[in-house]
Amino acid sequence: MEIRENAFVVCEAGVCRGVFDAVPERYGALEVIDCENLLVMPGMVDLHTHAPQYAFCGTGMDYELLTWLIRVTFPEELKYADAEYAAAAYDRFAQMMARSATTRAVIFGTRHAEATLMLMDRMEKSGLVSYVGKVNMDRCDPKALAEPSAAEAAADTRRFIEESLRREYRHTKPIVTPRFVPSCSDQLMAALGELRRTYGLPVQSHLSENPDEVELVRELAPWSAFYGDVYDHYGLFGGDCNTVMAHCVHSTPQEVQRLRDNGVWVAHCPSSNMNLSSGIAPIRRYMEQGLRVGLATDVAAGTSPSMFRATTDAIQLSKLYQRCMDGNARALTFPESFYLATKGGGSFFGRVGSFEEGYAFDAVVLDDSAGAPGEAMPVQERLQRAFYWELDRNGIVMKFADGERIF
Amino acid sequence: MEIRENAFVVCEAGVCRGVFDAVPERYGALEVIDCENLLVMPGMVDLHTHAPQYAFCGTGMDYELLTWLIRVTFPEELKYADAEYAAAAYDRFAQMMARSATTRAVIFGTRHAEATLMLMDRMEKSGLVSYVGKVNMDRCDPKALAEPSAAEAAADTRRFIEESLRREYRHTKPIVTPRFVPSCSDQLMAALGELRRTYGLPVQSHLSENPDEVELVRELAPWSAFYGDVYDHYGLFGGDCNTVMAHCVHSTPQEVQRLRDNGVWVAHCPSSNMNLSSGIAPIRRYMEQGLRVGLATDVAAGTSPSMFRATTDAIQLSKLYQRCMDGNARALTFPESFYLATKGGGSFFGRVGSFEEGYAFDAVVLDDSAGAPGEAMPVQERLQRAFYWELDRNGIVMKFADGERIF
Numbered sequence: 121m122e123i124r125e126n127a128f129v130v131c132e133a134g135v136c137r138g139v140f141d142a143v144p145e146r147y148g149a150l151e152v153i154d155c156e157n158l159l160v161m162p163g164m165v166d167l168h169t170h171a172p173q174y175a176f177c178g179t180g181m182d183y184e185l186l187t188w189l190i191r192v193t194f195p196e197e198l199k200y201a202d203a204e205y206a207a208a209a210y211d212r213f214a215q216m217m218a219r220s221a222t223t224r225a226v227i228f229g230t231r232h233a234e235a236t237l238m239l240m241d242r243m244e245k246s247g248l249v250s251y252v253g254k255v256n257m258d259r260c261d262p263k264a265l266a267e268p269s270a271a272e273a274a275a276d277t278r279r280f281i282e283e284s285l286r287r288e289y290r291h292t293k294p295i296v297t298p299r300f301v302p303s304c305s306d307q308l309m310a311a312l313g314e315l316r317r318t319y320g321l322p323v324q325s326h327l328s329e330n331p332d333e334v335e336l337v338r339e340l341a342p343w344s345a346f347y348g349d350v351y352d353h354y355g356l357f358g359g360d361c362n363t364v365m366a367h368c369v370h371s372t373p374q375e376v377q378r379l380r381d382n383g384v385w386v387a388h389c390p391s392s393n394m395n396l397s398s399g400i401a402p403i404r405r406y407m408e409q410g411l412r413v414g415l416a417t418d419v420a421a422g423t424s425p426s427m428f429r430a431t432t433d434a435i436q437l438s439k440l441y442q443r444c445m446d447g448n449a450r451a452l453t454f455p456e457s458f459y460l461a462t463k464g465g466g467s468f469f470g471r472v473g474s475f476e477e478g479y480a481f482d483a484v485v486l487d488d489s490a491g492a493p494g495e496a497m498p499v500q501e502r503l504q505r506a507f508y509w510e511l512d513r514n515g516i517v518m519k520f521a522d523g524e525r526i527f
Numbered sequence: 528m529e530i531r532e533n534a535f536v537v538c539e540a541g542v543c544r545g546v547f548d549a550v551p552e553r554y555g556a557l558e559v560i561d562c563e564n565l566l567v568m569p570g571m572v573d574l575h576t577h578a579p580q581y582a583f584c585g586t587g588m589d590y591e592l593l594t595w596l597i598r599v600t601f602p603e604e605l606k607y608a609d610a611e612y613a614a615a616a617y618d619r620f621a622q623m624m625a626r627s628a629t630t631r632a633v634i635f636g637t638r639h640a641e642a643t644l645m646l647m648d649r650m651e652k653s654g655l656v657s658y659v660g661k662v663n664m665d666r667c668d669p670k671a672l673a674e675p676s677a678a679e680a681a682a683d684t685r686r687f688i689e690e691s692l693r694r695e696y697r698h699t700k701p702i703v704t705p706r707f708v709p710s711c712s713d714q715l716m717a718a719l720g721e722l723r724r725t726y727g728l729p730v731q732s733h734l735s736e737n738p739d740e741v742e743l744v745r746e747l748a749p750w751s752a753f754y755g756d757v758y759d760h761y762g763l764f765g766g767d768c769n770t771v772m773a774h775c776v777h778s779t780p781q782e783v784q785r786l787r788d789n790g791v792w793v794a795h796c797p798s799s800n801m802n803l804s805s806g807i808a809p810i811r812r813y814m815e816q817g818l819r820v821g822l823a824t825d826v827a828a829g830t831s832p833s834m835f836r837a838t839t840d841a842i843q844l845s846k847l848y849q850r851c852m853d854g855n856a857r858a859l860t861f862p863e864s865f866y867l868a869t870k871g872g873g874s875f876f877g878r879v880g881s882f883e884e885g886y887a888f889d890a891v892v893l894d895d896s897a898g899a900p901g902e903a904m905p906v907q908e909r910l911q912r913a914f915y916w917e918l919d920r921n922g923i924v925m926k927f928a929d930g931e932r933i934f
Binding site: 394 | 582583584585586587588589619798801802803804805806807830831839842843844846847849850851852858860861898899901904908911912913914915916917920
């Protein structure tokens with residue numbers, strides 16, 4: 121991580137041209153925005169979050185995954201059948217995202233196509249760049265939340281994709297979103313694989329988050345070599361389509377190998393993994409083995425929508441992992457976790473997450489005065505404090521995504 | 528944890544008289560303070576925090592304990608030899624504490640008596656109830672921070688205690704504060720045991736935080752049965768004096784037994800234990816075995832001064848402990864962690880930390896509107912969100928300690 125003081129980051133025609141101590145002559149005609157005493161950094165990339173769950177974020181933290189889904193999550197997601205409810209809830213979610221340090225996100229909606237399109241409208245207006253998925257789930261309780269059949273689910277999803285493309289959003293794209301293997305019949309998974317190929321879409325889902333969940337998949341798909349093998353069987357696991365899998369806490373060595381071979385992105389969700397007692401993902405190992413890794417808030421199993429918080433959570437969990445599980449797995453440094461939160465996850469979108477020449481220009485400007493840093497505090501300490509104290513909460517004073525100014 | 532809606536908590540002559548659905552006639556003459564739509568709760572008790580370290584809180588998170596002390600902490604504490612520096616830094620610390628949800632605290636100063644008295648002045652003005660200790664350390668690097676000899680350290684400490692008592696603070700008391708065994712020669716420990724008995728003071732220190740530290744104590748005191756045995760040998764480990772020991776992450780079964788037998792309070796410091804890669808203290812086990820346990824921020828190995836944060840950190844760590852270390856150690860529930868943060872630590876001060884009849888009246892009133900709870904959110908969910916979102920940051924709108932209104 122490079123820190124440059126009193127320097128200029130240049131954005132020309134939406135693309136980053138690099139960081140300079142003085143503005144090069146060829147950029148002399150560009151507008152200069154004064155950020156004196158502010159911290160300018162690449163925008164953060166949230167690789168996995170559930171927009172409908174923001175409504176109960178910070179609550180319901182009394183269960184492990186499968187029970188939490190039944191008791192807390194599914195009852196809330198049911199409400200999104202009501203367009204008025206969805207509109208208000210997604211207004212709040214999009215407003216929160218707009219103010220945040222997050223410039224790009226990969227987002228779960230609910231199984232309701234209409235509500236998910238409303239979410240896409242609002243994400244487009246927010247100025248962020250995002251993938252938004254209508255969730256597929258044809259086998260779950262309560263039945264009211266389940267899609268009635270694989271065929272209807274596939275048709276509904278096709279219509280959703282078509283409509284989202286028809287709207288010609290500039291910054292908001294659909295993504296194929298099987299909730300997870302337990303929720304999706306083989307027929308539905310096959311249909312989704314078809315849709316994925318037909319429309320050339322990326323994929324998002326959950327993988328190996330919780331031991332009971334992994335066991336359940338083993339029972340449901342005894343033919344599979346491992347959990348992720350089920351997704352791969354249906355063409356929903358990397359290869360020629362960008363795929364992000366959340367969690368990967370309990371991935372077997374074979375699964376890790378396939379994640380790497382197929383170039384699947386791992387979305388590390390530290391807050392969620394603590395809150396649902398899932399465990400600690402061996403992120404250092406994944407990085408050493410060349411897997412693609414990014415960070416995520418996983419609202420609302422994750423209790424905070426802040427990517428600053430996710431960054432420090434990841435560091436803290438990696439320290440516990442080294443102390444308690446594997447002394448050879450070096451804890452993440454601050455620059456490394458910052459990398460996961462920016463460039464690591466940003467690679468899912470392309471050249472995103474850095475001020476290097478040729479990268480998309482995503483940036484947030486932070487006023488960290490609420491942290492009362494004092495005159496003498498070096499910038500790298502101001503940055504650490506800003507993250508540990510979550511000064512992104514009310515501190516983002518300017519924001520740019522894909523070369524356009526949001527505020 | 529009981530939640531009472533639209534009820535009245537009564538404070539009469541500084542003492543809590545209980546919670547009622549309607550004001551009993553005998554209290555009819557008391558002033559009624561309207562807290563409509565606000566959350567009224569017992570003030571939090573921070574059992575272990577380092578006032579001089581607030582200056583770098585949220586930074587310096589790159590080391591384990593012993594290296595962190597040398598590279599980050601001792602250089603900062605040296606600065607408190609300068610009265611002007613101490614005054615400004617302790618102004619900021621006391622102001623932060625005043626605004627916080629913390630009503631009682633057990634606080635480390637530095638080895639500098641003059642600065643520590645300045646800290647006591649400011650804590651007295653803050654309205655909180657606290658113990659403040661001049662730190663003892665006659666063997667450490669850098670030498671400039673070490674007290675010059677055990678005899679001078681003891682004399683200096685005696686003068687400090689005498690002066691703090693002469694000032695007749697109502698809410699701020701001295702506490703005997705050996706930094707930890709590695710910092711204190713046998714002669715100094717013996718002298719501190721004397722001072723403790725002479726003045727009838729409580730004791731605070733650190734215990735079994737980090738494996739290298741535990742090993743160091745074993746080398747320095749090979750005669751001891753375990754780390755805490757050293758403190759006990761000098762009369763600084765419970766029994767007839769209230770003692771709080773921070774961390775207890777790596778306590779042996781014998782040490783745990785002695786903690787319990789001597790009635791020593793364990794100050795659980797979850798943030799610190801993550802940040803310095805110390806590990807996870809087996810709090811459920813301690814509670815099951817009848818140890819006295821409270822919570823602490825341990826600023827600045829702990830990156831947050833918020834007791835709301837400490838409360839949720841403790842829950843999260845206990846979930847990881849159950850998942851990764853001991854499946855039989857049930858994770859803490861929210862009410863249990865809230866208990867540790869209030870009544871658990873409060874017992875160190877007496878009948879503190881609850882709205883039960885006869886308890887000291889410590890209370891904070893929280894405006895949680897920043898959490899945008901929505902009309903239908905039940906109070907227990909508003910409370911969870913307030914804690915997970917650290918709404919104590921700017922949300923404490925009224926505060927009472929020991930029956931007196933602070934603001």
